[in-house]
Amino acid sequence: MKIFKTFFKINYLIPLYTMQRYDEWSLNEDRVSGLSQNEARVLHSLIKWPDLTDQAVHSQIGMKKSTFSSIKTRLKENGYYKRYYVPNFPKIGLELLVAMHGHLNRFTTIEERMRVAKNLLQSFVEDFHIASESNKAFNLSASKNLTEYAKNQEKFIQLYSDNKFLDKNGMDVVHFPFEITRIRAFMDYESLVAKTFGFASEPYEKRKTIPTGKVKPVKLTKAEKKVLTGLVQFPEESDTLIAEEVGVSRNTVANAKRKFLAQNICFPRAVPDLQKLGMKILVFSYRKFNPRTTMRQRQEAAEMVRNLLAPFFYVSKNLDGFIISAHRSFEEFNNAHDELMRYYLKHDYIIDEPKTYTMSIQNIRYIKEYDFLPLTLKTLGFETELKVLLESRMSNNNNQ
Numbered sequence: 001m002k003i004f005k006t007f008f009k010i011n012y013l014i015p016l017y018t019m020q021r022y023d024e025w026s027l028n029e030d031r032v033s034g035l036s037q038n039e040a041r042v043l044h045s046l047i048k049w050p051d052l053t054d055q056a057v058h059s060q061i062g063m064k065k066s067t068f069s070s071i072k073t074r075l076k077e078n079g080y081y082k083r084y085y086v087p088n089f090p091k092i093g094l095e096l097l098v099a100m101h102g103h104l105n106r107f108t109t110i111e112e113r114m115r116v117a118k119n120l121l122q123s124f125v126e127d128f129h130i131a132s133e134s135n136k137a138f139n140l141s142a143s144k145n146l147t148e149y150a151k152n153q154e155k156f157i158q159l160y161s162d163n164k165f166l167d168k169n170g171m172d173v174v175h176f177p178f179e180i181t182r183i184r185a186f187m188d189y190e191s192l193v194a195k196t197f198g199f200a201s202e203p204y205e206k207r208k209t210i211p212t213g214k215v216k217p218v219k220l221t222k223a224e225k226k227v228l229t230g231l232v233q234f235p236e237e238s239d240t241l242i243a244e245e246v247g248v249s250r251n252t253v254a255n256a257k258r259k260f261l262a263q264n265i266c267f268p269r270a271v272p273d274l275q276k277l278g279m280k281i282l283v284f285s286y287r288k289f290n291p292r293t294t295m296r297q298r299q300e301a302a303e304m305v306r307n308l309l310a311p312f313f314y315v316s317k318n319l320d321g322f323i324i325s326a327h328r329s330f331e332e333f334n335n336a337h338d339e340l341m342r343y344y345l346k347h348d349y350i351i352d353e354p355k356t357y358t359m360s361i362q363n364i365r366y367i368k369e370y371d372f373l374p375l376t377l378k379t380l381g382f383e384t385e386l387k388v389l390l391e392s393r394m395s396n397n398n399n400q
Helices: 037-048 054-060 065-077 110-123 146-162 190-197 222-233 239-246 250-262 299-309 330-346 373-379 383-399
Strands: 081-087 096-104 127-133 136-143 166-177 182-186 266-272 281-288 313-316 320-327 355-360 365-368
Touching: 037 054, 037 065, 037 081, 037 190, 037 266, 054 065, 081 222, 081 373, 096 146, 096 281, 096 355, 110 127, 110 146, 110 365, 110 383, 127 355, 136 146, 136 355, 146 166, 222 239, 222 250, 222 266, 222 373, 239 250, 250 266, 281 330, 299 313, 299 320, 299 330, 320 330, 330 355, 373 383
Parallel strands: none
Antiparallel strands: 081 266, 096 136, 096 166, 127 136, 127 365, 182 313, 281 320, 281 355, 313 320
């Protein structure tokens, strides 16, 4: 399988839904510079319905096809959003989501840490999102089991300890087995964009995400595995170009894609550029819950979290959980956070103050920004392609 970079236009068929109305909406131009009302509507619709065809989306919002198409092209060319395909981890045989978070030695710099550790971090196939800023960092991983993740963790701690990159408390690691974890939002920016523009946001139960409970891994043919890898690698490309890259027919790509979406084997996401939305800080917040409460008992708090913080990651199990959100200012975040904490304390939901890390979006360094390709290649058995990919990335790192 070749590894290239191109673009694609999605063209599968999805039924239409009830038309979304924006009649009561008006845009505050100071909040999102450079976007007209129609541009904001299109951006929100692309993020809200990433699995719909263009025809379905412009019908939903009552916009002419030509207007919608020209705005979509303009938004894409100006970098307002990117598309991804996210593998549904438990359906391809992965059991565990892991979040590592903590403070780093403030007397070291990101540049210094990257000179020493970038190749090692790039080699961690299970890690799909790594962010660092000043003396704070977090990363997200998916793994077949705890042993697979622990191998990476030991190498990371050893290297960072030897080079004195960690502060005295080190890094915290928390595990979320998919079977007992509720994932309300995973790379889902719909509530954030809706809040930014003043639109109504969809309740979490209507959003497509990774399921909770016992999930039987699906059996895929070799051709279907190639197509899934192609979608993850080339989320912007046409079925024809994906077929050429992975070595199957166009009909195979189209049929496999329909199967994947119908059975939730993977799902598309449209991710906005946070700086272009006017966001200034990114917040990772980990909290421990009162063991006398359960996820079900805390259900009524979920929509409050959505309304106040609009997180694009929202992950929890009975004892703990984390969210990742973005905000226009620290004051905005702090007011929302305080209101939520008062509610949690009133209902005795938490046992301690959350561990919260605020990061300047402008200064964040992404070592991996939603990189699912290595993990997908490894999980689906494309070891040769994975080796070529990693060697290419290591070479590029050394040449920089």
